[in-house]
Amino acid sequence: MRQSQLFTKTRREAPSDEVSKNAILLTRAGFVHKEMAGVYSYLPLGLRVIKKIENIIREEMNAIGGQELELTALQDKTLWEKTGRWSDEVVDVWFKTRDDNYGLGFTHEEPLTQIMTEHISSYRDLPVYVYQFQTKFRNEARAKSGIMRGREFLMKDLYSFSRSVEEHEEFYNKVKGAYEKVFERAGIGDRTYFTTASGGSFGDKSHEFQCVSEAGEDTIYITDKNKKEAINKEIGSEGVEKKAVEVGNIFPLGTKFSEALELCFKDEEGNKKPVIMGSYGIGVSRLMGVIAEVFSDERGLIWNKEVSPFQVHLLAMSRTVLDKAEEVYKKLVSSGVEVLYDDRDLRAGEKFADADLIGIPTRVVVGNKYKESGKLEVKERTEEESKEMTLEEFNAKFI
Amino acid sequence: MRQSQLFTKTRREAPSDEVSKNAILLTRAGFVHKEMAGVYSYLPLGLRVIKKIENIIREEMNAIGGQELELTALQDKTLWEKTGRWSDEVVDVWFKTRDDNYGLGFTHEEPLTQIMTEHISSYRDLPVYVYQFQTKFRNEARAKSGIMRGREFLMKDLYSFSRSVEEHEEFYNKVKGAYEKVFERAGIGDRTYFTTASGGSFGDKSHEFQCVSEAGEDTIYITDKNKKEAINKEIGSEGVEKKAVEVGNIFPLGTKFSEALELCFKDEEGNKKPVIMGSYGIGVSRLMGVIAEVFSDERGLIWNKEVSPFQVHLLAMSRTVLDKAEEVYKKLVSSGVEVLYDDRDLRAGEKFADADLIGIPTRVVVGNKYKESGKLEVKERTEEESKEMTLEEFNAKFI
Numbered sequence: 001m002r003q004s005q006l007f008t009k010t011r012r013e014a015p016s017d018e019v020s021k022n023a024i025l026l027t028r029a030g031f032v033h034k035e036m037a038g039v040y041s042y043l044p045l046g047l048r049v050i051k052k053i054e055n056i057i058r059e060e061m062n063a064i065g066g067q068e069l070e071l072t073a074l075q076d077k078t079l080w081e082k083t084g085r086w087s088d089e090v091v092d093v094w095f096k097t098r099d100d101n102y103g104l105g106f107t108h109e110e111p112l113t114q115i116m117t118e119h120i121s122s123y124r125d126l127p128v129y130v131y132q133f134q135t136k137f138r139n140e141a142r143a144k145s146g147i148m149r150g151r152e153f154l155m156k157d158l159y160s161f162s163r164s165v166e167e168h169e170e171f172y173n174k175v176k177g178a179y180e181k182v183f184e185r186a187g188i189g190d191r192t193y194f195t196t197a198s199g200g201s202f203g204d205k206s207h208e209f210q211c212v213s214e215a216g217e218d219t220i221y222i223t224d225k226n227k228k229e230a231i232n233k234e235i236g237s238e239g240v241e242k243k244a245v246e247v248g249n250i251f252p253l254g255t256k257f258s259e260a261l262e263l264c265f266k267d268e269e270g271n272k273k274p275v276i277m278g279s280y281g282i283g284v285s286r287l288m289g290v291i292a293e294v295f296s297d298e299r300g301l302i303w304n305k306e307v308s309p310f311q312v313h314l315l316a317m318s319r320t321v322l323d324k325a326e327e328v329y330k331k332l333v334s335s336g337v338e339v340l341y342d343d344r345d346l347r348a349g350e351k352f353a354d355a356d357l358i359g360i361p362t363r364v365v366v367g368n369k370y371k372e373s374g375k376l377e378v379k380e381r382t383e384e385e386s387k388e389m390t391l392e393e394f395n396a397k398f399i
Numbered sequence: 400m401r402q403s404q405l406f407t408k409t410r411r412e413a414p415s416d417e418v419s420k421n422a423i424l425l426t427r428a429g430f431v432h433k434e435m436a437g438v439y440s441y442l443p444l445g446l447r448v449i450k451k452i453e454n455i456i457r458e459e460m461n462a463i464g465g466q467e468l469e470l471t472a473l474q475d476k477t478l479w480e481k482t483g484r485w486s487d488e489v490v491d492v493w494f495k496t497r498d499d500n501y502g503l504g505f506t507h508e509e510p511l512t513q514i515m516t517e518h519i520s521s522y523r524d525l526p527v528y529v530y531q532f533q534t535k536f537r538n539e540a541r542a543k544s545g546i547m548r549g550r551e552f553l554m555k556d557l558y559s560f561s562r563s564v565e566e567h568e569e570f571y572n573k574v575k576g577a578y579e580k581v582f583e584r585a586g587i588g589d590r591t592y593f594t595t596a597s598g599g600s601f602g603d604k605s606h607e608f609q610c611v612s613e614a615g616e617d618t619i620y621i622t623d624k625n626k627k628e629a630i631n632k633e634i635g636s637e638g639v640e641k642k643a644v645e646v647g648n649i650f651p652l653g654t655k656f657s658e659a660l661e662l663c664f665k666d667e668e669g670n671k672k673p674v675i676m677g678s679y680g681i682g683v684s685r686l687m688g689v690i691a692e693v694f695s696d697e698r699g700l701i702w703n704k705e706v707s708p709f710q711v712h713l714l715a716m717s718r719t720v721l722d723k724a725e726e727v728y729k730k731l732v733s734s735g736v737e738v739l740y741d742d743r744d745l746r747a748g749e750k751f752a753d754a755d756l757i758g759i760p761t762r763v764v765v766g767n768k769y770k771e772s773g774k775l776e777v778k779e780r781t782e783e784e785s786k787e788m789t790l791e792e793f794n795a796k797f798i
Contacts, residue, residue, distance in 0.1 A: 007527040
């Protein structure tokens with residue numbers, strides 16, 4: 001994409017109404033726009049990051065047999081009354097409509113369990129794993145962590161429906177593996193801990209994936225650094241204390257929802273049993289916020305290759321090299337590289353500053369040197385020094 | 400995908416609470432689930448159709464320079480009060496929260512115009528074209544047309560920001576062309592009319608794309624069948640009277656929103672002027688509903704190639720051919736064909752009935768004949784007779 005066509009502008013100053021690093025940087029770089037506390041629009045660069053993260057998650061959920069669907073935001077009171085979760089005393093984050101008949105989904109166990117009653121009746125219909133990317137709504141009192149804690153936010157939620165505890169646990173472990181792959185690909189694998197927490201419906205435990213960050217609102221105690229294991233402070237305090245952000249969770253639901261909504265199956269002997277469920281979440285927009293928090297420096301954002309809005313930021317250093325830069329742009333695009341091409345009529349210093357702020361991992365400069373020797377100046381966002389290479393050398397290395 | 404893994408089941412009976420053909424067929428075939436009147440979840444097959452339509456539209460919007468973003472559902476009262484559209488007397492379809500501070504977006508002129516005030520200040524920043532796929536909310540009194548009139552529904556909305564009436568009109572005509580391509584690719588091009596209606600902000604007119612269907616709630620008069628032109632009955636009654644469904648609209652907004660929210664630019668002489676806007680919608684879920692209405696028969700749905708959830712429905716006729724069918728499935732998938740493979744242990748008659756109900760355009764049967772002669776039975780959903788061909792012949796024809 002030509003940067004002259006991109007409508008968003010970067011800003012030098014931090015927005016006055018933000019305190020979190022992710023919101024400050026993402027706003028300055030033109031990735032998001034704050035509509036109100038905890039409610040952000042995604043501008044073209046930001047939406048590209050969201051879609052990249054979404055695709056990583058989709059690939060890993062499909063790989064373990066997940067079927068994608070999409071439920072609704074509007075929720076019917078009568079359904080949630082059956083599980084006792086309509087009450088504001090039980091769930092204090094509901095957004096509800098004026099007539100008090102509808103809520104905006106903050107999670108989707110109830111409607112999905114209801115749907116499954118129409119499709120599951122026999123042991124032959126199980127197991128089933130479904131997931132969605134859904135905009136969730138939670139009327140959080142404190143929404144000051146930018147896109148890490150939204151009142152409207154994008155979430156991937158997966159639900160499992162199993163015949164037995166053993167079948168449930170087998171899938172639960174598969175999800176653990178898939179989540180590790182997601183966080184690895186998102187670049188936070190080495191700082192994300194599989195954290196035991198309270199709250200599961202079988203016995204006692206659920207699990208969180210906690211990414212170590214000073215911006216975190218949770219406290220974890222690292223019990224095994226090599227195995228990347230920790231415990232949430234709600235269940236103990238032995239180990240290294242760290243601030244962390246919950247980027248994912250996996251949660252045994254037992255038969256809580258299947259019993260309340262009568263989701264049963266007949267086993268091989270003809271006995272009627274409630275389905276055993278689990279839920280598994282990843283906050284997509286939160287994950288983007290965490291990446292912005294932990295991979296950034298005083299100059300701006302630093303995306304890794306898999307989630308960056310573009311793979312290459314191509315800069316034309318002056319008007320006199322525009323025709324050459326144009327050639328390089330077209331060649332890279334035709335090789336299948338996603339390029340943001342800074343073809344704007346601006347000073348070199350402004351272009352460098354914008355490139356650092358936006359944070360695309362690889363910067364390629366077409367300057368006077370290119371006209372003379374055919375050498376591009378290639379620099380990784382994480383490095384200080386650029387390397388000179390021809391377009392052919394760059395292509396060979398990059399593609 | 401293996402049909403034995405697909406969790407949705409088809410139904411022989413029409414749901415008792417539906418009157419529209421699209422909702423009856425889409426529910427019976429397992430594409431959608433009704434949460435309440437006008438609110439539908441999209442199950443795996445249905446979501447695949449939505450994504451196909453979305454991709455067609457995305458390609459055509461990108462081709463005319465559209466930049467994709469994503470605004471929010473939650474809307475802030477204070478913004479909409481500035482344009483006078485917060486009032487329930489002006490807009491009677493608002494869903495609002497209990498505290499009356501937030502609404503759920505039924506359209507997005509206000510927040511987008513507000514965002515643009517931060518990015519547009521000079522004639523050099525214009526023109527700009529942005530679009531999104533957004534879930535909209537409209538508390539419609541009568542929501543009985545299935546997914547053709549939702550209270551929660553998916554819409555593509557594009558907005559243009561131009562310097563002059565001429566620049567606006569040039570883009571307006573480009574959108575007209577892009578919309579014609581979208582409806583052509585969706586299979587309804589030959590029955591969709593460019594219809595003049597009231598309501599534009601320059602002078603008097605806006606334009607709708609009306610798809611002729613008995614299920615339509617609008618009445619149009621066809622003024623030129625060859626040019627596919629019509630007028631809405633609100634502005635005249637000359638020509639052939641037809642029932643039709645509005646599948647798209649293009650709408651000049653003039654300076655209504657830019658003046659109310661102070662979106663201005665400095666022209667080349669330094670004069671401050673309000674930006675000229677247009678809005679352009681396509682109801683994505685409605686379009687899916689219209690396709691279901693107009694392309695279906697007594698046996699079920701009939702998708703065209705571009706919007707079908709899968710390209711090929713492969714049927715294994717008995718257990719004895721399962722290994723052969725498995726081979727064909729793997730070869731087709733490895734050739735890049737999207738295949739729904741009916742590997743279930745069911746009678747042939749049930750498989751044929753389900754294939755007709757689901758409506759994938761090409762059905763490929765692996766029966767005993769395949770074991771003997773290597774001949775598949777290939778039938779288009781729109782035809783009565785099947786043709787015999789080898790897998791190689793099928794691949795050569797299909798790919």
